[in-house]
Amino acid sequence: MNQIPCALTIAGTDPSGGAGIQADLKTFQEFTCYGMSIITSVVAQNTTGVQDVHHIPINMIEKQLDSVISDIPFQAYKTGMIANIDMMEVIVQKITPLNVPYIMDPVMVATSGDSLIAEEARNFLREQLLPLAALVTPNVPEAEYITGESIKTVNDLQQAAEQIVVKHGAGAALVKGGHLDGEAIDILYDGNKMHRFSSERIDTNNTHGTGCTYSASITALLSKGIPLPAAVKQAKDYVTAAIRHSFSIGKGNGPTNHWATRPEEVKQ
Numbered sequence: 315m316n317q318i319p320c321a322l323t324i325a326g327t328d329p330s331g332g333a334g335i336q337a338d339l340k341t342f343q344e345f346t347c348y349g350m351s352i353i354t355s356v357v358a359q360n361t362t363g364v365q366d367v368h369h370i371p372i373n374m375i376e377k378q379l380d381s382v383i384s385d386i387p388f389q390a391y392k393t394g395m396i397a398n399i400d401m402m403e404v405i406v407q408k409i410t411p412l413n414v415p416y417i418m419d420p421v422m423v424a425t426s427g428d429s430l431i432a433e434e435a436r437n438f439l440r441e442q443l444l445p446l447a448a449l450v451t452p453n454v455p456e457a458e459y460i461t462g463e464s465i466k467t468v469n470d471l472q473q474a475a476e477q478i479v480v481k482h483g484a485g486a487a488l489v490k491g492g493h494l495d496g497e498a499i500d501i502l503y504d505g506n507k508m509h510r511f512s513s514e515r516i517d518t519n520n521t522h523g524t525g526c527t528y529s530a531s532i533t534a535l536l537s538k539g540i541p542l543p544a545a546v547k548q549a550k551d552y553v554t555a556a557i558r559h560s561f562s563i564g565k566g567n568g569p570t571n572h573w574a575t576r577p578e579e580v581k582q
């Protein structure tokens with residue numbers, strides 16, 4: 315057994331450092347969790363949008379997974395951008411035997427509006443990957459796709475969270491209200507209880523990578539054995555501070571600030 319908590323992310327890259335693998339590893343580091351990463355796609359993107367995408371060949375994704383899984387135990391892992399069905403199939407095959415929490419950020423569209431996964435892969439993601447997840451963290455458009463229902467209110471967030479667990483088979487669902495108006499309210503349904511996490515809405519365009527940062531924080535905390543509602547509460551506080559102190563760098567939606575609120579154990 316490792317002394318240090320270890321977490322793995324399986325996702326695409328962001329050379330401008332705000333989203334994807336880069337955001338995940340920065341977040342793991344801030345939570346004093348040893349971070350590892352499997353790259354699915356190299357994405358030419360920045361704060362203004364996605365310029366191009368190069369998908370890593372399937373056999374290299376498989377080999378990367380084998381390299382990590384055969385060598386270093388980890389206590390939680392997450393997926394972000396998985397662009398097509400072939401990638402999803404190899405990931406399902408490799409992760410199904412793992413007996414640690416799987417956090418799925420069902421990444422479909424970047425903050426800039428660019429699509430990050432093939433149209434036909436969305437269905438596969440919902441039918442094959444989602445039921446393996448201990449937690450899935452959709453934003454409003456993603457939850458609308460998964461449930462087929464439109465989401466406009468907090469009540470709709472609650473219904474979507476319940477449906478994603480009861481009907482679609484995720485262990486728990488955290489439906490994020492970042493795309494609604496008013497307070498930034500997220501709803502967690504853990505199969506037993508509805509939990510509500512809210513913060514004031516911060517007036518900023520710097521929200522590039524907020525979803526990646528949030529799900530990576532939860533993954534890091536779960537790798538330490540922190541129970542799910544407490545992990546989401548701490549992660550919500552972290553991402554809110556990271557948005558509040560976000561950087562106005564770049565020409566578009568700037569990135570979050572990972573140094574804004576260091577977790578307690580780091581401060582001590």
Ligand SMILES: Nc1ncnc2c1ncn2[C@@H]1O[C@H](COP(=O)(O)OP(=O)(O)O)[C@@H](O)[C@H]1O
Nearest residue numbers: 453490491492493498499500514515516524525
């Ligand atoms: N302007 C904002 N002010 C405060 N919190 C926000 C803001 N925008 C998003 N959030 C929060 O950031 C987190 C990520 O949510 P969201 O932006 O919906 O996800 P995604 O990046 O996947 O689209 C959620 O906790 C959401 O409530």
Ligand SMILES: Cc1ncc(COP(=O)(O)O)c(N)n1
Nearest residue numbers: 326333334424523524525526
């Ligand atoms: C490789 C990659 N993965 C995910 C996102 C979504 O980012 P956001 O957290 O802003 O929704 C992104 N822009 N790029």
